[in-house]
Amino acid sequence: MRRYVFYKLLHTLGVALGVLTLVFLALRLSGDPAAMMVPPDASLQDIRAWRHELGLDVPLHEQYLRFLRDGLHGKFGTSFKHGVPAWPLVTERMWATAELALVALGLALAIGMPIGIVASRTRGSSYDALAMAFAVFGQATPYFWLGLMLILVFSVQIPIFPTGGRGDWRHLVLPGITLGTFFAASVARLTRSCMLEVLGTEYVLTARAKGLSERVVTLKHALKNALIPVVTLIGLHLGSLLGGAVVTETIFAWPGVGRLIIFAISYRDYPVVQAAVFLLAMIFVSINLVVDLLYGLLDPRVRAE
């Protein structure tokens, strides 16, 4: 296990560096930020001053080293819009995003897994058909439309939940469902197909032959092994969950990092965009590391590789 942890840490560092390089290249090669930020009537001197301010007048490899160094020190410059350092601004908002993502994840697991398990136990029944219809529709519905429809029904027509903002638990319900539904659908689908596969194996037959109840066979013997791919799915989908958070926060005026990014882009608040992308990338890579380690705990075969 120690070797596995060490190897995974090394791998994570590699991925983190790769992701940072990708972000750097995306931000620097897709256009000149100075050209986007200066007013249209700016003189050549102004532009040059801006480029110097942003450190764009040094060679690319030097810019890259600076980007990494400043990133590790949390130095991303001052927000143009808010006039305060970009990094604390972003980290402050992260709690709101984390809260929303955790609620969505919890909701997805609490809804998706039972649906998948029961569907696999009642294969071919009308319940199974209904569960799979939920999965298929859930995977085809864009976050932002689901959010709008939920507001329409549960805030406008039947005013039970607020249309946006952050406050008590009621503010979390609609954004949580919006962000969690796609994920719940994926989890339900995968849990069902993995359960079906595991339920057909010989050790499940053995467990039944021992006279164990169906409940114990399903939840203890089968589910434990069917969960392995589900954990992988969670790891793979955390990225889309963070991406979805950007959209969900925009719809529900949720004061998180995602909404901050979108606002920062429309104000061309470059330091904030950079700091936010940097933070989300690092969080994402760390979560993946945790998922990998969890995977190693669940499946001894993974450690051996």
Added chain:
Amino acid sequence: MAGASPESRPGALTMAGEDTWRLVPHLGRRRRIPMTWGSLRLVVAAVPLAVTVLAAAFAATLAPHDPLAQDLGRRLLPPSWLSGGSGAYLLGTDQIGRDVLSRIIYGARISLPIALAASALGAGVGIPLGAIAGYFRGRVDGVLSNAMDIQLSFPFLLFAISIIAVSGPGVSVLVVVLAIGSWVAYARIVRGMVLGLREKEFVQAARALGVSSGRIIARQIVPNVLPTAFVVGTLDVGRIIILEATLSFLGLGVQPPTPSWGMSLSDAREYIQIAWWTATFPGLAIMLVVLSVNQLGDGLRDILDPRLRFA
């Protein structure tokens, strides 16, 4: 050759093979039933997509109004079957009096070609790169596989947002960004397949004959992975359509006044308290098309390549 009996023709062997197949009823049945069920599902699944493609193709004839024509006297008219609705505007009008239905029809003209172009570009890059990684293995494969891992381990929407933040929005930027989001799907599957294909006799034979690696990849490898790549592509287009709509919704994709589904929903957000129809119908269009494409992909996969079920 002209007088040869039917049995000695080259095709006769496969004919006999099929006959033998039919002699095993169990196998025959198992082969046929999923085919018909799958085909039926394909036909049903294809309907919304077909309707959308037709709408996009004949938008000028089908759309009752100019999608850009504003009529401030007829702002936020409800759909025609509600009180206050007008027969001329079946699905109502938006906040500046444009016909919702016409904008959905013209929106198909934006969303579908962008998604298809992005997927084609992604396939054009992903298939060769995947084939190269799988064929040469070693260091090339190491670099390419790591690149795929890194991209998959990063929230793509965030990546797209940061590119567009700097380059500015536009249709060509959108296509390139979405293509970057789709190439990995192709490259991963193709790489896996090629790892097996490169050991096959016909590839070994070509190599023994001194055929160059580039030619082997182009002539022997790529044609063998195309059907699978097609299935992957179909499964991926739905995701790309949603991504395009999402970026347009965030104001980072297609720019106004060009009608696009994501854009329409973004406008509708501010009027949701008083005009539900502007938020409902464009989203319904996205969902139906994505549903259709996904089901089509699932059906094609079950028929062409069931091995991909867990991919």
